[in-house]
Amino acid sequence: MKKILAILMALALVLGLAACGSNTPADTPENGGESTPAATDYADLKIGLICLHDENSTYDNNFILALKEVQTELGLSDDQVLIKTNIAEDDSCLRTAEELVDEGCNIIFADSFGHETYMMQAAQENPDVQFCHATGTHAHNAGIPNFHNAFASIYEGRFLAGVVAGMKVKEMIDSGKITADKAKIGYVGAFPYAEVKSGYTSFFLGVRYIVPEATMEVTFTNSWFDIALEREAALKLINNGCVLISQHADSEGAPKACEEKGIPNVAYNINTATIGPNTALVSSRINWAPYYKLAIDAVAKGESFDADWTGTIATGSVELLEVNEAVAAEGTDEKIAEVKGKIESGELHVYDISTFTVEGKTLDSYQADVIDDGTFQGDTEAVSDGYFHESEYRSAPYFDVTIDGITIL
Amino acid sequence: MRNNSSKATHEPLFHIAKRNAMVWWKAWLIRGASIIASLIVCAVIIVSLTHQNPLEVYGAMIKGSFGTSRKFWAMLQNLAILLCISLAVTPAFKMKFWNLGAEGQVLFGGLCSMMLMFMVGDRIPNVLLIIAMLAASVLGGIIWGLLPAVFKAKWGTNESLFTLMMNYIAIQLVSFAIMVWVPSGSSVMGLVNPGTKAGWLPDLFGQKYLINILIVAVLTVVMFVYLKYSKHGYEISVVGESENTARYIGIDVKKVIIRTMILSGAICGLSGFLLVSGTNHTISKELAGGNGFTAIMVSWLAKFNPIMMVLTSLLVVFLQRGAGEIATKFNLNTSLADILTGIIIFFIIGCEFFINYKIMRTNSGKEDK
Numbered sequence: 001m002k003k004i005l006a007i008l009m010a011l012a013l014v015l016g017l018a019a020c021g022s023n024t025p026a027d028t029p030e031n032g033g034e035s036t037p038a039a040t041d042y043a044d045l046k047i048g049l050i051c052l053h054d055e056n057s058t059y060d061n062n063f064i065l066a067l068k069e070v071q072t073e074l075g076l077s078d079d080q081v082l083i084k085t086n087i088a089e090d091d092s093c094l095r096t097a098e099e100l101v102d103e104g105c106n107i108i109f110a111d112s113f114g115h116e117t118y119m120m121q122a123a124q125e126n127p128d129v130q131f132c133h134a135t136g137t138h139a140h141n142a143g144i145p146n147f148h149n150a151f152a153s154i155y156e157g158r159f160l161a162g163v164v165a166g167m168k169v170k171e172m173i174d175s176g177k178i179t180a181d182k183a184k185i186g187y188v189g190a191f192p193y194a195e196v197k198s199g200y201t202s203f204f205l206g207v208r209y210i211v212p213e214a215t216m217e218v219t220f221t222n223s224w225f226d227i228a229l230e231r232e233a234a235l236k237l238i239n240n241g242c243v244l245i246s247q248h249a250d251s252e253g254a255p256k257a258c259e260e261k262g263i264p265n266v267a268y269n270i271n272t273a274t275i276g277p278n279t280a281l282v283s284s285r286i287n288w289a290p291y292y293k294l295a296i297d298a299v300a301k302g303e304s305f306d307a308d309w310t311g312t313i314a315t316g317s318v319e320l321l322e323v324n325e326a327v328a329a330e331g332t333d334e335k336i337a338e339v340k341g342k343i344e345s346g347e348l349h350v351y352d353i354s355t356f357t358v359e360g361k362t363l364d365s366y367q368a369d370v371i372d373d374g375t376f377q378g379d380t381e382a383v384s385d386g387y388f389h390e391s392e393y394r395s396a397p398y399f400d401v402t403i404d405g406i407t408i409l
Numbered sequence: 410m411r412n413n414s415s416k417a418t419h420e421p422l423f424h425i426a427k428r429n430a431m432v433w434w435k436a437w438l439i440r441g442a443s444i445i446a447s448l449i450v451c452a453v454i455i456v457s458l459t460h461q462n463p464l465e466v467y468g469a470m471i472k473g474s475f476g477t478s479r480k481f482w483a484m485l486q487n488l489a490i491l492l493c494i495s496l497a498v499t500p501a502f503k504m505k506f507w508n509l510g511a512e513g514q515v516l517f518g519g520l521c522s523m524m525l526m527f528m529v530g531d532r533i534p535n536v537l538l539i540i541a542m543l544a545a546s547v548l549g550g551i552i553w554g555l556l557p558a559v560f561k562a563k564w565g566t567n568e569s570l571f572t573l574m575m576n577y578i579a580i581q582l583v584s585f586a587i588m589v590w591v592p593s594g595s596s597v598m599g600l601v602n603p604g605t606k607a608g609w610l611p612d613l614f615g616q617k618y619l620i621n622i623l624i625v626a627v628l629t630v631v632m633f634v635y636l637k638y639s640k641h642g643y644e645i646s647v648v649g650e651s652e653n654t655a656r657y658i659g660i661d662v663k664k665v666i667i668r669t670m671i672l673s674g675a676i677c678g679l680s681g682f683l684l685v686s687g688t689n690h691t692i693s694k695e696l697a698g699g700n701g702f703t704a705i706m707v708s709w710l711a712k713f714n715p716i717m718m719v720l721t722s723l724l725v726v727f728l729q730r731g732a733g734e735i736a737t738k739f740n741l742n743t744s745l746a747d748i749l750t751g752i753i754i755f756f757i758i759g760c761e762f763f764i765n766y767k768i769m770r771t772n773s774g775k776e777d778k
Contacts, residue, residue, distance in 0.1 A: 054742055078740070085736055086743050088698065089597060090689040095483050102477050114693070117599035193594035222584065222596065369593070376592045400593070 041300040042074050045107070047081050048100035050093060050119075052112035054085035057225045059250035062269040063111045063134070066288035070296065073289075089114025097122035101129050107299045109134065109292070112224070113195070116149075123147035130305075132295050134288070135195060137372040137396045140308035150291045151395035152311035155202035156343050157284030157318040159350045161266050162206015163339050164282045164323060164332055165244050168264050169211045171329035178243055183214045186237030188247035188254045190224050192408070194369075198390060198397035199248045202350050203266070204406060207244075209339070209355075217242060219409040227253040236409075238263050244281075255280060264327055271321045281328055283321040290316045310395040313344055351388035356403040363388065368398040420771050428767050436764045440757070447756035451749045461739050469738045470731025470746075484730055486618035486688065489625040490680060491722045494697070494704040496625075496632045496715055497550075497676035500669045502705065503636065503713045505649045506561070510572025512701025513579035514553040514674050516694075518681025520583050521549035523692040526608035526685065527590060527601055538608050543682050550678020551671050553579065558670030562663040576701070580694050587692070598691045610687035621687040628676070633715040645669055677701075710757065728753065 049067050051060040064083060071081045082103060084096050093115045100108050101122070107130040110119050116136040123131040123146050132148045133139070139149035165185065172178045185207060189196040204216045217237055221229040230253030234245050238261050246266035247254040252275055258265035259276035267283040291311055298305035311317020320340075323332055342348035353363050367378025370393045382389050382398065390399050402408065431439075452463035474484040494511050501508035522542040529538060557571035587596050602608060613619040636642040644665050648655045655662050684696055707725055711717035732746025 054736075054744075056742075082737050083740070084733065086733070088695055089693065090691055090695075095479075098479060099477070099483075102479055113595055114597035114599065117603060117691075121600060121603060191594055191596050193596075195595075197594075 042076055042080075042296070045076065045080055045296065045300055046103065046105045047071075047076070047296060048097070048103070048105040048108035049081070049083045050087045050096050050100070050108065050110040050115060051083065051085045052087060052089065052115070053225050053250065057250040058252070058268065058270045059224065060085065060111060062285065063109070063288055067109075067292055070289050070292040074293075074296065087115070089118075091118070093118035094122055097131070098125075101126050105129060107132065107295060109295075111135075120144060120147055130295065130299055132291075135396055137394060140394050141371055142307075145304070145307075148295070148305065148307055148309065149395055150295075150306075150309040150311070151391065151397070152286040152291075152315075152317040153313070153391045154284060154286050154318055155198050155350050155390050155397065155399070156313055157286070157320055158199050158203040158268075159206040159209070159343070160320050160336055160340060161246070161282055161284040162203040163209055163335055164206075164320075164328060165203070165246065165264070165266050166207040166210025166214070167329040167332045167335055168281060168327070169207060169214060169244055172243060173211065180211070180213045182241065182243065183211050184240075184242050185214060185216050185244040185246070186234070186240070186242030187216055187218045188230055188233040188237070188245065188249055189218055189220045190249040191222060192220050194397045194400040196220075196248050197402070198399035199268075200246075201356075201399060201401070201403055201406070202390075203246055204403075205350060205355060208405070210335075214405070216406045217409055218406060221249050223249070225250045227251040230254045231257045234258060235261070240409075273322075273324050277324075277326065279327060280324050282323045285319045285321055286311065287317050287319050308395050310391050313340065349387035351390055351399060353383060353386055353388065356405070358401050358403055360404065363401060363403075366401065368393070369400070370394050370398055422771060423768050424771050425766050425768055428765060431764055439760050439764055443756045443760035443763075444753070447753045450756070451752050454748065454752070455745075459739065459741060459745065461741075466735050466739065469735045470728070473730040473732075473734030474727050476734075480730070482616060482618055484726055485622050487726045487730065488719075488722055489618070489622045490684060490688070491700050491704060491707060491726055492629065492718055493625045493680040493683060494677060494700050495707040495711075495718050495722055496628055497673050497680060498701075498704050499632065499673075499708045499713050499715065499718070500636065500642075500645055501554075501673040502708055503649050504645045504666065504669050506558070506666060506670065507569040508554070508557075508572050508670070508673055509569050509702070509705070510553065510557065510575045511673075511677050511704055512697045512699070513572070513576035514550045514677030515681045515684065515697040515701055516576070516579040516583055517553045518546035518550035518678030519685045519692055519696045520579070520586060520681070521545035521678070522608070522682050522685040523598075523601070524586070526690075527598075530602055530607045531605050535607055539610065539686060542608055542686055543679070546682035546685070547675045547678040550674040550676070550681060552674070554670045554674020554677060555667065558667050562666045583692060583694050583696070596693075598693065600690050602690070608686055609690055610683075618687070621683045624679075624683065628679075629715050629719060636713070636715065641665075641668070706754070724757075725750075725754075 049063060051063060053060045055061040055064055067081060082100060082105065087093050087096050089112055097108055097119060109132045111134050113135045116133050116138060119131045119133045120138060120142060123144050127146055130146050132150060134150055136149040139147050169183050173180050173183060187200045189200060200218055207214045217240060219233045219237060221233055223229055230247065230249050230251050234254035234257035237245055244264045245254060245258050248268055255265045255267055255272040255275050258279045263279060264281045265276055265279050266281050269285050271283055272280040291309060295305055320336060364383060365381065366383050368380050368382035369376060369378050370380040380393050388399055390397060455461055455463045455466050475481055494515060498508050498511050522545060525538065525542045525545055553575055557568050557575060560566040560571060561568045587598055591598060610620050644660050647660060648662055648665050652662050685692055703725060707718055707722045710721040728750040732743050735741060735746055736743040
């Protein structure tokens with residue numbers, strides 16, 4: 001027995017040592033990275049990113065990939081970009097931010113809504129470091145000079161994705177597969193607050209732009225990332241007779257369920273064509289690269305930048321990923337180009353109050369909760385000139401009305 | 410051992426026998442060897458999956474806990490919380506009462522604290538508020554632990570299922586409370602009272618977590634003495650070894666079960682208080698973060714010895730923090746670190762088998778039991 005054990009141990013030791021030896025070349029890219037001629041501006045920079053989940057979450061992966069893209073573009077070494085994943089929305093966010101400051105980061109991004117108050121705290125304690133929080137609601141009036149919020153007018157992207165979905169539903173109606181009164185779509189949402197509500201409403205309005213009879217059912221998972229729950233939610237909607245599904249939750253649960261059942265799916269943040277070659281239709285995406293670049297550039301040059309920044313189609317922040325030709329209806333690309341042109345020219349507004357009603361009435365006035373002071377009371381008139389002004393008074397969405405045609409399960 | 414031979418006389422080649430108590434240095438030699446063996450296996454996995462130098466990976470893991478003084482304090486803080494919950498489950502497990510509900514007891518204790526912090530907040534003096542929060546948390550933990558104990562003592566219900574299901578009730582209650590307190594629907598409380606710091610445990614000597622750490626340190630010693638030298642502690646171990654024996658020597662088993670679960674729940678409630686008031690200053694469904702279950706492993710690994718638990722919880726926390734560090738440094742998914750943690754713990758648990766049992770070659774000439 002002892003002999004066998006001894007042989008096993010020796011073998012393991014040899015393997016381990018051999019492994020160490022053979023591995024030295026792996027160090028070189030890192031060293032090489034440092035010596036590549038990075039633009040002098042960025043040489044002293046160190047960038048931190050705090051993510052709620054890791055790259056398995058489509059949402060977090062979208063942040064990570066965009067930062068890596070910017071890293072390559074600006075010629076930053078791996079030592080200059082520190083990504084912290086699976087950081088909960090509690091004291092560990094503050095602690096991680098502080099640790100990143102200790103590591104010498106000059107600018108730190110955080111990607112989840114619940115990170116915000118901890119980032120604000122970190123900003124107040126470290127006035128020389130810039131803290132940028134995505135999707136947050138406080139920076140525009142918090143008065144903390146080194147604390148920033150950013151978001152994008154993703155409702156425009158979701159509207160466009162809705163148009164693609166509408167074209168597909170119209171194709172189903174035209175081909176006699178369903179009748180117009182069966183044009184019901186489904187939506188899997190994470191939490192029932194403005195960011196999600198604004199998202200599904202704009203998507204629904206996009207569908208209705210093509211199929212005015214369409215209705216939508218929405219169900220919430222109360223989690224940002226739960227493969228099983230999202231899958232169950234999608235299956236429930238499909239069983240309820242929804243002919244197309246979209247989601248605003250960050251796992252692959254819903255698109256996979258759709259592929260199984262042969263139901264077209266519209267995704268968010270990633271191209272799901274590999275998961276659902278026969279059902280993935282299109283995705284809208286926030287491209288964070290323009291914001292990263294803007295903020296990093298400002299820090300490198302020692303300039304100040306917006307406390308609250310909204311990316312748009314024009315800044316390259318709102319994108320529609322490649323349409324899956326195998327699934328999409330004919331003429332989709334042309335339609336997208338047409339609608340996109342109208343949005344950009346200001347001819348078409350997503351929340352045009354003539355296109356929807358709330359409890360049977362036109363929404364001709366709405367006090368939105370733009371100033372997040374903990375009272376959850378409306379404080380800013382958001383409807384004027386015939387449309388709801390989303391993401392104009394603050395980057396984070398504040399459209400939180402349930403419009404007619406949408407049923408919340 | 411399987412006997413798959415057709416011959417009636419055939420005996421398995423090896424058999425397992427219980428060892429007599431091993432000399433302490435031999436046992437520790439085996440433990441040390443098993444950790445080295447696990448590190449070697451981990452090294453093989455690191456190289457084959459990621460092509461990184463395992464020594465550098467281990468170096469980064471150490472940096473995760475000891476790299477800077479801030480990291481060291483954060484490690485002590487995580488250690489304090491995990492240790493506190495482990496101390497809470499220990500008397501129950503020692504009594505063989507399968508308390509799988511620490512997660513819920515912590516959460517409900519935390520919710521009680523948060524209720525006061527959020528609703529009474531700035532209206533009463535901070536000292537009073539903190540004392541009230543502590544009392545509420547402990548009481549909340551007691552209620553959550555006592556319910557299954559009473560049902561077990563009175564009607565013999567299964568405590569594993571009962572405590573486990575109480576976790577879900579606590580989670581839903583927290584979700585519900587947040588829904589009421591945050592009508593926007595985001596389910597995010599964020600920092601509560603960031604301006605006034607009402608209900609926040611104060612810094613001690615400039616250290617945010619020092620109070621947490623001191624409380625748990627004192628508790629560890631108290632629990633050690635309680636289990637080892639008090640009459641209660643003795644009763645707990647007798648009930649754990651055999652309820653019949655306990656009854657025979659006149660121990661009121663029901664009373665011991667209920668009393669011990671009150672203690673267990675109270676310390677869980679205290680952990681909830683430390684998490685809400687001393688650490689996060691917020692509440693969410695993830696407050697306990699799985700520590701209610703990790704604590705069971707910590708407690709068993711230490712054989713219910715509170716002083717040993719300092720070491721076992723240090724091991725777990727060290728591995729967790731190292732995981733985060735190597736994920737960032739090498740651009741790896743934290744799952745790799747979880748795999749490594751799994752391997753190391755597997756070896757540590759496995760070596761206890763070799764300390765307690767021996768594998769012997771069956772001698773065909775001798776009769777063995």
